[in-house]
Amino acid sequence: MYSVDCRQSSKNTDFRLDPAYSMLSTLYPKLDTANRAVLEQVQFERLRSQLEYVYARSPFYRQRFQQVGFCPDDLRELADLRRLPLLSKPELLADQQNAPPYGERLCVPSDKIRMLILTSGTSGIGQEAYAMTRMDIEYGGSAWANWFYRCGVRKGDRLLLTWPLGTNSGPQGAFLGGYKVGANVLPIAPYDSETKIRTYMQRFDPVAILATPAYLSHLTILCEEQGLDPKASFPSLRIIMIATEAYPVSWAQKIQAIWGARIHELYGNTQHGGLAAGTCEAGTITEQGSRGCLHMDEWSCLYEVLDPETQEPVEPGSEGELVLTNLFREGSPLVRFRTKDRVRLVPYHACSCGRPTNAIEAGTIARYDDMIKIRTQNVWPEAVDATIFAYPEVEEYQARVYVDEYGKEQVEIKVEFRASAGEADARQRILELAAAELRRNAGVSMCLVEASAGSLERFVFKTRRWTDERNKGLERVLHTAGGTRKE
Ligand SMILES: [Zn+2]
Structure with a gap:
């Protein structure tokens, strides 16, 4: 083991990400039609820049890099990232304990922090804290806006959000994304289900709704009890967006038939800082009745799907643990973070939409550890x-x-x-x-x-x-x- 210090050799001393970010947020529709080679070139340039950024700003990362004798200049191709060690939740928590509240992985001074997000619930060992800068928040909203657009949400469409605003990244990202896409956002989480249906859904007739699968079932049963046919009662509704739980294909087909709307699914986590993957126009179920896929936002993040035992990349079509490296993040960036989420890798060319981004199978995202997601x-x-x-x-x-x-x-x-x-x-x-x-x-x-x-x-x-x-x-x-x- 030896240590290196390549701060002096870094060619890029201007670490402001804003220009690149502004491009990213407005170019999403164009990026969707780029080819895989362009995507990988952009990923390489961003990765190099992001690794230089964390090396220069964060003692936590500098030490990790030095421990394995790696400096950002060593990155010659994307695969070189694998020389860096995987990062786990306990390591992040230990870092926070040493340097509260954000740890030494924090890359910005306190006056740059605009918001705090926390991992939800309790693992018995603690919640991770993430500092969000203006750019991090803006970026998260843009990723959501892009996905809403892909699902078919357009300016002026009434978008009903049922997730309560809290300290995890999902609900605020959804709100900002709805605002950015130009939707008419209705955040109705605080009301009970009957009020949601009677007062808000019937009165405002939403075009799109965001909920969990279990909550959607709850609303479905409630409509049944109240003698409401969802298809007739909410004639404008054509987009149902879900997240956080696995579900059977038959359930999705039934819900689509009852509500007369297409189901879309997203994947995100607080560690990522926003929306990490989402379905394309095809939705969660193909016309042949098989599971669809969620394209990963590989413009903002480098994703690896690894065998959790060997830590080697899995073959397309196989299951593995999702590991993420932020390509655009200022506050609390992550490098090779193990999400413990089990996903099935779908190669980009397997989806007929033509996007260059790899995907994960819809409806089957699960956990490697024993965490259980209950009511989000x-x-x-x-x-x-x-x-x-x-x-x-x-x-x-x-x-x-x-x-x-x-x-x-x-x-x-x-x-x-x-x-x-x-x-x-x-x-x-x-x-x-x-x-x-x-x-x-x-x-x-x-x-x-x-x-x-x-x-x-x-x-x-x-x-x-x-x-x-x-x-x-x-x-x-x-x-x-x-x-x-x-x-
Ligand atoms: Zn697609």
Whole structure:
């Protein structure tokens, strides 16, 4: 191991990204028709510039580069990036702890920071913090605007957003993207479902709506109960946009038939800082009934899909872990970050739209770790373990995530107490306290009930305590909803 210092040898001393960014945001439609060679040339130039940027600005990255004897001038082709080590969530959290609140990976002075974003929920080990500059925020909005346009959203179209604004990057990116594409944005997250449908959807008749698959099922059932035929009640609706959960093809087909609208899907995460991938005009389901794809925004990010064991790139058509390197980011850029998201790589030429960007399969994005996404919040079973087993009276528990008869995602946790636990009212008190703590820590309400002594299986691995029945729930809900209506 040796160290190098190539700050002096860097040819590019002007690290302002704004000119390039401005080009990117206005050129998206043209970029979509570029060929793969042009894309890779742009990626190479941006990567070189971004690596020089982080090397000069961030002690965190400089040290990482030096540890493997790499300096940005060494980058001769895109594949040279693989000389740098992969970056994991625990490393980011350790960096933040050493230099709070943003860590030494921060590349800008504090007066450049316009917004903070945080990874959602709690992993039991902490949330990552990202500093967003004006350019980072603007760029995120442009990526969303580009995708909205690709889905068919045009100026003046009423765009209904059901995601609540918070500290993760998705909802604010969607709002800004809607504004940038020129849509008439209706952010109605705070209202209950009935008010959304009766007051807002019927009154304003949206052209496009953004929701999660489970919430869409919930709205579908609610319409059924209220005697509303979505196709007739919302005649302008032609675009449904979803994210965050995997779903069966049959579910998507059913929803499209009931609502008379095409489903589009996006993929994004707070680490990326915006929208990372989205469907093209074709949507999530092909005309032949197979899964469509989400083109990755390879203009803003370099994506690798790697075998998580060998860390070698997977063959097209195979599954692997998505690893990202920001090509345009000022505040808290990432270099070779392991997302832990499991995706199936679809090569760019497999999609008939002709875009030069590689893609990932629609409807199948999952996790390598045991994180569970519940009502758009990230929940880690180990964090739930820590809360429940903090009570010495608890012997074992078992959790189930399902979609209820109203289409709403629910969590039921059965708790078995030790024989030495107190009387019934003391046990009930523990269930109530633990439920309140879980709601506070994970941001999700869970229903805790007592299980009779000896009724629960004993588990060694924490993930085995959890069963996810949501896909079953979606199918059941849709079977009911579609069963009474002719399509
Ligand atoms: Zn395409």
